Amino acid sequence: MTTPHGEYEGAPRRTAVSRVVGFLGSSIVQVLLVCIGLFWLMPTLGLFVTSLRSPQDNAASGWWTTLQEPAQLTLENYASLLDNPSFVASFFNTILITVPSTLIIVAIASLAAYAFAWLEFPGRDWLFLLVVGLLVVPLQVALIPIAQIYGGAGIYGSILGVVLFHVGFGLPFAIFLLRNFFAAIPRDLLEAARMDGGKEHTIFRRVILPLGGPAIASLTIFQFLWVWNDLLVALVFADAQAQPMTVALQSEMRQFGANLDVISAGAFLSMVVPLVVFFAFQRYFVQGVMAGSVK
Amino acid sequence: MAKVRLAGISKIYPDGTSAVSDLHLDISEGEFLVLVGPSGCGKTTALRMVAGLEEISSGTLTIGERVVNRVPARDRDVAMVFQSYALYPHLSVRDNIAFGLQLRKVAKSEIRRRVEGAAGTLGLTDHLDRRPRNLSGGQRQRVAMGRAIVRSPQAFLMDEPLSNLDAKLRVQMRAEISRIQRDLGVTTIYVTHDQVEAMTLGDRVAVMKKGVLQQVAPPQELYERPTNIFVAGFIGSPSMNLLQGRLESDGAGARLALGEQALTVPASLLAERPALRDYLGRDVAVGIRPEDMEDADLVEASEGTVLTSTTDLVEALGSELLLHFRLNVSPVVTEDTKELARDAGADQIDTESRYSDLIARCSPRSGATSGQPLRVRVDTGRLYFFDPLSGAGIWGESAPALQHKEGSHV
Ligand SMILES: Nc1ncnc2c1ncn2[C@@H]1O[C@H](COP(=O)(O)OP(=O)(O)OP(=O)(O)O)[C@@H](O)[C@H]1O
Numbered sequence: 092m093t094t095p096h097g098e099y100e101g102a103p104r105r106t107a108v109s110r111v112v113g114f115l116g117s118s119i120v121q122v123l124l125v126c127i128g129l130f131w132l133m134p135t136l137g138l139f140v141t142s143l144r145s146p147q148d149n150a151a152s153g154w155w156t157t158l159q160e161p162a163q164l165t166l167e168n169y170a171s172l173l174d175n176p177s178f179v180a181s182f183f184n185t186i187l188i189t190v191p192s193t194l195i196i197v198a199i200a201s202l203a204a205y206a207f208a209w210l211e212f213p214g215r216d217w218l219f220l221l222v223v224g225l226l227v228v229p230l231q232v233a234l235i236p237i238a239q240i241y242g243g244a245g246i247y248g249s250i251l252g253v254v255l256f257h258v259g260f261g262l263p264f265a266i267f268l269l270r271n272f273f274a275a276i277p278r279d280l281l282e283a284a285r286m287d288g289g290k291e292h293t294i295f296r297r298v299i300l301p302l303g304g305p306a307i308a309s310l311t312i313f314q315f316l317w318v319w320n321d322l323l324v325a326l327v328f329a330d331a332q333a334q335p336m337t338v339a340l341q342s343e344m345r346q347f348g349a350n351l352d353v354i355s356a357g358a359f360l361s362m363v364v365p366l367v368v369f370f371a372f373q374r375y376f377v378q379g380v381m382a383g384s385v386k
Numbered sequence: 387m388a389k390v391r392l393a394g395i396s397k398i399y400p401d402g403t404s405a406v407s408d409l410h411l412d413i414s415e416g417e418f419l420v421l422v423g424p425s426g427c428g429k430t431t432a433l434r435m436v437a438g439l440e441e442i443s444s445g446t447l448t449i450g451e452r453v454v455n456r457v458p459a460r461d462r463d464v465a466m467v468f469q470s471y472a473l474y475p476h477l478s479v480r481d482n483i484a485f486g487l488q489l490r491k492v493a494k495s496e497i498r499r500r501v502e503g504a505a506g507t508l509g510l511t512d513h514l515d516r517r518p519r520n521l522s523g524g525q526r527q528r529v530a531m532g533r534a535i536v537r538s539p540q541a542f543l544m545d546e547p548l549s550n551l552d553a554k555l556r557v558q559m560r561a562e563i564s565r566i567q568r569d570l571g572v573t574t575i576y577v578t579h580d581q582v583e584a585m586t587l588g589d590r591v592a593v594m595k596k597g598v599l600q601q602v603a604p605p606q607e608l609y610e611r612p613t614n615i616f617v618a619g620f621i622g623s624p625s626m627n628l629l630q631g632r633l634e635s636d637g638a639g640a641r642l643a644l645g646e647q648a649l650t651v652p653a654s655l656l657a658e659r660p661a662l663r664d665y666l667g668r669d670v671a672v673g674i675r676p677e678d679m680e681d682a683d684l685v686e687a688s689e690g691t692v693l694t695s696t697t698d699l700v701e702a703l704g705s706e707l708l709l710h711f712r713l714n715v716s717p718v719v720t721e722d723t724k725e726l727a728r729d730a731g732a733d734q735i736d737t738e739s740r741y742s743d744l745i746a747r748c749s750p751r752s753g754a755t756s757g758q759p760l761r762v763r764v765d766t767g768r769l770y771f772f773d774p775l776s777g778a779g780i781w782g783e784s785a786p787a788l789q790h791k792e793g794s795h796v
């Protein structure tokens with residue numbers, strides 16, 4: 092590609108036919124990828140369009156008929172959803188559950204990961220193995236014992252209980268992820284900071300956190316999505332006052348049919364927030380943060 | 387700045403590796419001490435113990451008047467320049483240099499003044515707002531230096547700071563480091579395995595082998611009076627030719643038999659090194675520096691100073707020729723020469739070998755060509771002798787005559 096044009100044409104095996112084949116090959120792949128992408132987005136698109144149609148229309152015909160009759164589109168579903176106090180409450184519950192769980196996990200995990208990666212203390216590696224071992228414990232086995240403990244502690248049904256559960260089960264993975272990332276930061280850098288007079292907490296704040304940015308951003312997004320989309324934990328631990336959107340939407344499902352208008356609009360709303368979070372953090376996924384540091 | 391004193395410092399790693407054994411070094415205020423030795427001899431370990439990055443297994447480390455064995459790195463007030471530079475990638479050059487001052491809560495205006503001073507010294511003024519990734523290797527190296535000098539620490543510690551630079555830049559930075567250190571007068575410990583760096587930079591050079599200090603001396607003394615075969619072979623480039631010889635008494639002087647050839651050892655040399663007398667009639671290890679040999683056709687060569695052989699290879703370096711030739715003499719096989727061979731990347735020395743390959747450093751006017759007979763004149767007054775078993779240099783008491791003569795070199 093970088094050779095001059097003349098040489099390029101003169102290259103013996105690059106005949107016109109092979110170039111055409113090459114071009115077709117690459118464009119076929121691209122077209123294929125775009126098709127798969129669109130296909131993948133189909134349900135989301137369907138959900139979105141459905142949320143913009145009246146219940147009567149939805150009962151009468153499929154969402155794709157909107158293509159012929161754009162006049163069907165209406166914001167009524169969203170308006171009525173936002174007028175519904177119990178749905179609005181569930182939306183705030185979701186935020187009250189998700190934001191603290193995510194923040195607590197990221198805060199504890201980054202401190203723990205620094206300790207596991209860079210501080211020397213007896214039993215460090217065994218403790219880390221234990222944390223990694225906790226990764227394989229399925230959340231389901233803990234539901235009943237924890238429910239009993241919560242009952243005893245008087246937090247069963249509260250938002251606090253749900254948050255604590257998420258924190259407990261989110262930490263092992265979070266620590267594991269961040270420790271491995273922090274451990275890859277060159278040792279020289281930390282030693283340089285120590286020679287420069289840094290105490291551990293300064294090094295953590297001024298060297299580790301900025302350099303760990305990409306990993307922390309990924310963790311934040313994952314954790315946010317998991318907790319935001321969680322149904323099981325909330326279903327078990329949240330009572331009517333504390334129920335998040337996922338539970339509220341699920342309760343609109345009926346054995347025979349469903350309130351499609353409420354569900355589609357609510358589901359779409361619940362998708363928008365994580366997307367916003369994702370795009371807000373994705374600029375931290377910068378490649379090559381370590382460039383120029385060592386060597 | 388302060389003096390640094392290592393008294394019997396040892397390091398045994400948790401896995402049992404003994405990296406440094408009983409190291410004694412007294413570094414005076416403002417001195418530039420270079421630690422050299424082959425790879426794995428414990429230089430970095432020793433330096434890291436001074437820095438406080440590695441625990442000291444035994445011995446006492448004193449910086450200034452303070453014993454600092456148990457003082458953490460951040461409170462030792464020494465600055466280190468890392469081989470990898472270890473710049474903070476997320477900070478600008480300015481903040482990289484200022485980092486240590488910021489952590490020490492120095493006033494903003496003072497930080498600004500000192501950072502700009504250091505940047506001026508190092509020619510970084512135009513790059514202060516750039517990130518390390520946008521700098522060249524040489525500039526990164528300067529930033530690493532800048533980070534050390536702004537703090538005006540008690541001592542600088544440098545671990546092969548130039549080894550990631552290309553040859554030309556290395557020469558330039560070497561001169562710069564030397565100038566800066568002299569200007570600031572900060573006590574410096576500098577680790578390298580490049581002996582040219584060691585010789586040019588150091589006020590004194592400490593040679594280590596397998597964790598054990600061999601000799602500490604000013605560069606010229608190290609070159610002139612190596613304490614053993616290891617130091618002799620390590621210092622100097624190309625390195626000293628080491629041969630198995632035999633001393634025979636010959637009137638006032640002596641005769642040195644090298645295989646079927648012989649050199650005359652002048653009586654003055656025997657007088658300078660009285661201990662040599664004990665080796666008359668015995669085997670000795672002989673060292674001949676390449677620069678102490680010359681093509682005999684170019685100089686007046688008296689009887690008993692000439693070795694004959696056949697030229698194997700001529701390396702023309704412009705200002706000089708390196709002539710490789712072979713003598714029918716056994717090489718010296720001791721622990722030291724094995725270690726030297728390992729460092730040079732050579733295979734194990736063939737202990738049965740009856741040949742030695744030598745290098746002579748000759749004037750470019752020499753007409754030697756490979757495959758042709760060669761006559762080499764040896765400066766017999768500058769021969770080195772070592773005990774063939776222990777490898778210790780044979781010098782005897784330093785006679786007044788010697789002091790006088792060598793005074794001109796130092
Ligand atoms: N953390 C460690 N644990 C165990 N052994 C170690 C450790 N660090 C170094 N060593 C060993 O200690 C010895 C000295 O190592 P050191 O790094 O001090 O050598 P060096 O002289 O700096 O070598 P180089 O010129 O290659 O940098 C080596 O044998 C090395 O393998």
Ligand SMILES: [Mg+2]
Pocket residue numbers: 429430431
């Ligand atoms: Mg080293």
